[in-house]
Amino acid sequence: MTFDHDWLARQTERLKIGLIEDGTAIGDGLGVALTRLEQAKRDDGGRRKGAFVVLLTDGANNRGALTPTQAAEIAKSRGVPVYTIGAGQDGFVPMPVFDDTGRKIGYRRQRSDLDEAAMRDLADATGGKFFRAFDTGTIEGAFRSIDHAQKIEFQAKSYLVTTELFPWIAVPGLALLLLAGIARPPLRPVAISRTGCAGRSRPGRCRRWNRRVVG
Numbered sequence: 001m002t003f004d005h006d007w008l009a010r011q012t013e014r015l016k017i018g019l020i021e022d023g024t025a026i027g028d029g030l031g032v033a034l035t036r037l038e039q040a041k042r043d044d045g046g047r048r049k050g051a052f053v054v055l056l057t058d059g060a061n062n063r064g065a066l067t068p069t070q071a072a073e074i075a076k077s078r079g080v081p082v083y084t085i086g087a088g089q090d091g092f093v094p095m096p097v098f099d100d101t102g103r104k105i106g107y108r109r110q111r112s113d114l115d116e117a118a119m120r121d122l123a124d125a126t127g128g129k130f131f132r133a134f135d136t137g138t139i140e141g142a143f144r145s146i147d148h149a150q151k152i153e154f155q156a157k158s159y160l161v162t163t164e165l166f167p168w169i170a171v172p173g174l175a176l177l178l179l180a181g182i183a184r185p186p187l188r189p190v191a192i193s194r195t196g197c198a199g200r201s202r203p204g205r206c207r208r209w210n211r212r213v214v215g
Helices: 005-013 026-036 068-077 116-126 136-149 166-183
Strands: 053-057 082-087 092-098 104-111 130-133 190-195 208-213
Touching: 026 053, 026 068, 053 116, 053 136, 068 116, 082 116, 082 136, 116 130, 130 136
Parallel strands: 053 082, 082 130
Antiparallel strands: 092 104, 190 208
């Protein structure tokens, strides 16, 4: 979505657990993703070409106005496959507990509420695939599999923003050159006289140069 990876890394560092209200709005999240993928010039008969969504979640839908089934119908009508990744462990998992100031004070054990069947149905309905990931390694494997299945060619415009630094060097250089010309001591005039010999005398024996500094 962006080539500014430095900016993206800074924004990611700002994220923390508890930043938004606790809950999982899978339907709303999928709806927002489909809205971001709207691009008229890449639509063909109302179906988005070369688009797909990766949905990574560790819980069941319990928030939001749009249900996963409704969001799946929209994705299916637009031809956008949804690859779902169910992350986390089965059974009880530790959940962080925060105080009123947002400071983490501990953990509490809570049963994992991932709705694996709903995630599988969502992927099947849109032409995607479901992955079950228990750790970071299997999540990375899921993304590699998706990357292998979805290859998209696109053209991107790159912009080069330049700052001209030449005046910062040229102007001081010219100023120093002008200052050197003003501060240079005046040249002392030199008078040169020349005497020679007549006849066939050799010039090397009788020619003489006189150099006299005037002033």
